[in-house]
Amino acid sequence: MENSVIEIIGAVLVLLGAIFLFLGALGLVRMPDVYNRIQAGTKASTLGTFLSLIGLLLIIPAWWGKLILLVIFILITNPVSSHVLARASYCIKVPMFKKTVVDKYKEDVVKLFKKDENND
Amino acid sequence: MKIKSQFALFVVLMIVWFLINNSFQIEIVIIGAVLSFIISLIFGRRTDVLNEFKFTPAAFFYTLVYLLVFFVELIKSNIDVALRVIKPSLPINPGIVKTKTVLKSKMARMILTNSITLTPGTLTVDIDDDILYIHWIDVESDDIDVATEKIVKKFEKILVKIYG
């Protein structure tokens, strides 16, 4: 069966997305501490899912409604969950990598959490 | 004020409903309208952020520019972090730095922090009024002004034009 050019471009985009997902997972395994794992893992997987959904959109244009909803959903929820994870990890004092050069958050963290409790 | 944010929530919910169903049959429209009305009546007062959307032509144009800049940044920094992961020596230099933002509106701050978090290499850990605490995978300088120049400015200078 003959495929059109657009379908092949879509398939290549899906493949690129899969490669980014793989790199994200590799970063998750290789990075030394929680914060760097968040950096390498969740961001690369966001781009990977984004690219594969866009590629699928090019292959099957009739499904645009749900695919676009999925893309918007991923783009909104993923940064929120990685930010919340980083903050919670800092709160339960997960140790940072020993080669960390600077930590400006430490001096203000007590004040900030106290302020947060008053707001609740 | 409350009515306005309820209406904004109603419109957003209806758009999501049409994207899911992908049809304009009369029963589906009625069910969606009733459900969205009930939900926006209950949760409307919590969503006053949605009021800050602007619908002028200039805002629309700069939103397009922003999306373009954002996607270029996203792909560039993703490739950068991917190269760091592949290299056997793992060249990272992490740390948490302080930066400042000049944006005042809640919506603009939300978009700015989410964009910073989505580009790999930078991750917003916390926000305190106009101070952002950012975990940076390759710290080039711990000075507040230099860090602001390197991380925040490229998104901020467009958002200022939309939300002022």
Added chain:
Amino acid sequence: MVNTILTIAVVIMMLALMLTLYRFIKGPTASDRLISFDVMTVSSLSLIALIAKFSERIIYLDVALVYGLLSFLGVIIVARYFEKGI
């Protein structure tokens, strides 16, 4: 042609899932496990979308949407539990 490329993509995604599973089991802290859970669900979301393409059923996209929603909720709730308890 298209199906061949998509099959390769599915294989690569499976490898990625295995790597995240390794981090999930090894872990040292609870935060590491939560992060690998997050990455795992996001990767399986695109895997579910590809399965929907192979079996040509749009209903599987709904499954992916609800799956992503539940995983987001789960991550937020567990992170909140880390921060201030239930």
